[in-house]
Amino acid sequence: MYKNLLAYIxxxxxxxxxxxxxxxxxxxxxxxxxxxxxxxxxxxxxCKHVGFIIKGAMRQYSVxxxxxxxxxxxxxxxxxxxxxxxxxxxxxxxxxIDAWEDTEMLIITxxxxxxxxxKIPALVKMIRLMDERNAIANQRRLSSTISxxxxxxxxxxxxxxxQFIQRFPQHIIASFxxxxxxxLSRIRKQAMR
Amino acid sequence: MYKNLLAYIxxxxxxxxxxxxxxxxxxxxxxxxxxxxxxxxxxxxxCKHVGFIIKGAMRQYSVxxxxxxxxxxxxxxxxxxxxxxxxxxxxxxxxxIDAWEDTEMLIITxxxxxxxxxKIPALVKMIRLMDERNAIANQRRLSSTISxxxxxxxxxxxxxxxQFIQRFPQHIIASFxxxxxxxLSRIRKQAMR
DNA sequence: CAGAACCGTTGATATTTGTCAACGGTTTTT
DNA sequence: AAAAACCGTTGACAAATATCAACGGTTCTG
Numbered sequence: 127m128y129k130n131l132l133a134y135i136x137x138x139x140x141x142x143x144x145x146x147x148x149x150x151x152x153x154x155x156x157x158x159x160x161x162x163x164x165x166x167x168x169x170x171x172x173c174k175h176v177g178f179i180i181k182g183a184m185r186q187y188s189v190x191x192x193x194x195x196x197x198x199x200x201x202x203x204x205x206x207x208x209x210x211x212x213x214x215x216x217x218x219x220x221x222x223i224d225a226w227e228d229t230e231m232l233i234i235t236x237x238x239x240x241x242x243x244x245k246i247p248a249l250v251k252m253i254r255l256m257d258e259r260n261a262i263a264n265q266r267r268l269s270s271t272i273s274x275x276x277x278x279x280x281x282x283x284x285x286x287x288x289q290f291i292q293r294f295p296q297h298i299i300a301s302f303x304x305x306x307x308x309x310l311s312r313i314r315k316q317a318m319r
Numbered sequence: 320m321y322k323n324l325l326a327y328i329x330x331x332x333x334x335x336x337x338x339x340x341x342x343x344x345x346x347x348x349x350x351x352x353x354x355x356x357x358x359x360x361x362x363x364x365x366c367k368h369v370g371f372i373i374k375g376a377m378r379q380y381s382v383x384x385x386x387x388x389x390x391x392x393x394x395x396x397x398x399x400x401x402x403x404x405x406x407x408x409x410x411x412x413x414x415x416i417d418a419w420e421d422t423e424m425l426i427i428t429x430x431x432x433x434x435x436x437x438k439i440p441a442l443v444k445m446i447r448l449m450d451e452r453n454a455i456a457n458q459r460r461l462s463s464t465i466s467x468x469x470x471x472x473x474x475x476x477x478x479x480x481x482q483f484i485q486r487f488p489q490h491i492i493a494s495f496x497x498x499x500x501x502x503l504s505r506i507r508k509q510a511m512r
Numbered sequence: 513c514a515g516a517a518c519c520g521t522t523g524a525t526a527t528t529t530g531t532c533a534a535c536g537g538t539t540t541t542t
Numbered sequence: 543a544a545a546a547a548c549c550g551t552t553g554a555c556a557a558a559t560a561t562c563a564a565c566g567g568t569t570c571t572g
Contacts, residue, residue, distance in 0.1 A: 188466060188565055196466040198458070211455045220462075257450040262404045264457040265391070269413075271464050272497035273375060274560075275387040295519065304465035311521055377530055469529075490550065504551055517570070527560070533553090542549070 128152050131178050134204055138255050139248035147246045154242055159183075165208060167223040172216055175233040181220050183293050186221050197301040200290050201217025206256075207231070213269040226294065243303035270286040276305045277313050282301070321345050323373050324425050327397055328413070331448050338444035340439045347435055348425040350471040353377075355417040360402060365409055368426040369401035375422025376486050380494070389492040393483050397447075419487065466489050470506050477509045 132148060143151070158177065160166060167173050167182065182309075184198040184207050198221065201207045212219035215237050234242075243249045270279055280303060284291050291299065296314075297307035323494065325341060338345070353359060359377065360366050377400050379392040391414065393401045405412035407430050427435075436442045463472055473496060477484050484492065489507075490500035498506075 137488065188462065190466060196352070198462050210451070211458060212449060214455070254447070254450075257447075257454065258403070258407060261450065261453060262407070264454070264461065265404060267390050267459055268457065268464065269381065269389070272391065273383060273460070297519070306560060307520075308561085309532085312559095315337070316520085343538095490549070499530060501531085501549075503550085508551085513572105514570090515570105517568105519566105521565085521567105523562105523564090525561080528558085530553085530557070535551085536549105537551105538547100538549075540545105542543100542545075542553075 127157060127180060127230075128155070128232065130180050130204065131155065134178070136246060138252040141248040141284055143246070143248055147248070150242065150245060153313065154206050155234050158231045158233045160229045162225055162228050162229070165222060166207060166231075167212075167219055167225045169220060169222050169288040170218045171212075172222060173212035175235055176206055176210075176213065177202055177231035177233040179205050179207060180230040180232060182224060182225060182231070183227040184225050184229055185294070185295060185298065187224045188221050189251050195305075200294060200298070200302055202293055202300050226298070238311060248283070271304065271306070276303065276309060279303050280310065280313055281317070320350060320373060320423075321348070321425065322491065323397065324348065324371050324394050327371070328441055331445040334441040335442055336439070336441055343438060347431050348427050351424045351426045353393055353422045353424070355418055355421050355465040358415060358417045359400060359424075360405075360412055360414065362413060362415050363411045364405075365404040365413050366405035369399055369403075369406065369432070370426040372396055372398050372400060373425060375418060375424070376420040377416060377422055378491065379416045379489070381414050388408035388494060389497075390491060391494055393487060393491070395482060395486055400437070418490055419491070464497065469496065469502060470510070472496050473503065473506055474510070 128151070132143065132151065135151070136142060139204075142310075155178070160182070166175075166177060167186075168297040169189065179201055181203060184201040184205075185197050186201070186207065186209070187195045189195055199207075207223055209219045209221050209223070211217070212221075239249075243253065270282055274282070280299075283299070283303060294302075296310055300307045300310035302309070321344070325336065325344065328344070329335060332501070341378045349448040351368075353375070359368075359370060360379075362382065372394055374396060377394040377398075378390050379394070379402070380388045381402065382388055390403075392400075400416055402412045402414050403415075404410070408492075436446065463475055468487070476492070476496060483495075483503070487495075490502055493503035496503070
């Protein structure tokens with residue numbers, strides 16, 4: 127259960143954990159199982175936990191006035207799910223996060239994480255690296271959204287994230303890209319020839 | 320000259336700097352002046368420095384096949400300008416950064432910054448906070464870009480960033496929002512009534 | 513196993529946004 | 543002071559994308 131998480135930390139931090147540190151991590155992160163469709167976070171609630179996905183698939187989305195879902199993040203194994211803004215500001219979240227497949231996570235509160243970071247240097251290093259990669263990925267996604275047509279955005283996405291294409295149905299991918307399912311269907315039809 | 324930077328660090332880190340630390344900072348950050356239109360970074364170059372803006376205004380943008388500029392960031396006083404991806408990966412940048420007004424900056428290389436962070440805890444704290452805020456801001460921007468119409472995006476932007484509306488001409492704002500200057504002009508006309 | 517929910521596709525049409533060209537008023541440069 | 547560059551606006555039209563409704567095939571669920 128904790129194997130994936132520990133491997134993830136080791137890989138990112140590249141600072142082997144002592145066995146005390148490992149014990150501390152095992153004691154702090156709590157296992158949590160979600161059935162398909164179950165909420166991890168609901169709009170209006172404050173996001174208390176961030177979760178590392180051991181197995182499964184999840185999505186994060188907002189719902190607009192017309193009831194349309196806008197998917198902002200997709201998560202699978204080895205991703206962290208949560209709403210940082212809500213978590214840090216202790217403010218009600220504008221997003222929902224739910225399980226797209228049955229999912230197993232290891233969850234931790236922000237306070238616990240800050241506490242662990244004081245005790246485990248590898249975690250600090252990991253977070254810094256994650257933040258960096260995250261900033262780069264966000265930059266790319268933003269840039270692509272602003273500059274490219276829907277078609278090019280889909281191509282790039284399919285190229286860079288084939289795992290997601292396999293795991294999530296097309297209408298979810300469409301929403302993630304900011305287009306309708308019909309438009310995506312037509313783009314794919316065109317691209318075939 | 321260094322006053323703004325030191326104030327910025329103090330405010331973010333909320334850990335008063337010792338006078339040794341302050342001296343070290345003054346010795347490491349180098350002043351740099353840019354005339355209007357002058358490049359700070361050109362596409363294809365590796366981004367060596369990040370710069371803290373003391374006075375002035377800058378923009379970061381890519382140029383597509385057709386020669387159209389897509390503005391991804393706008394910067395004014397107390398902002399940090401640079402291409403993190405290029406800087407970290409030591410890869411040629413896809414972006415240009417140039418001065419929109421005559422600009423004074425304090426610049427530092429990534430290596431120097433990492434070195435300073437080892438010696439000055441306040442800087443580590445500052446960076447972590449900046450990363451957090453940045454992640455939140457990026458999330459919001461992305462969410463807005465995916466979910467909202469051009470009109471709503473402009474409204475939100477004008478509300479949250481009046482300083483930019485005053486500093487940059489309309490066609491720059493339009494590009495930043497991912498729309499054409501004509502569309503923005505029409506949106507504003509409509510909004511007036 | 514039968515009904516319901518889900519999924520991708522297609523057609524017809526509406527809306528949003530982009531493109532191109534032109535204009536007058538500024539501001540900057542020479 | 544004249545010329546050039548820049549800026550916002552407008553009109554006519556084109557292209558991209560959304561909306562709405564319907565369909566058949568699949569998968570889920572009671």
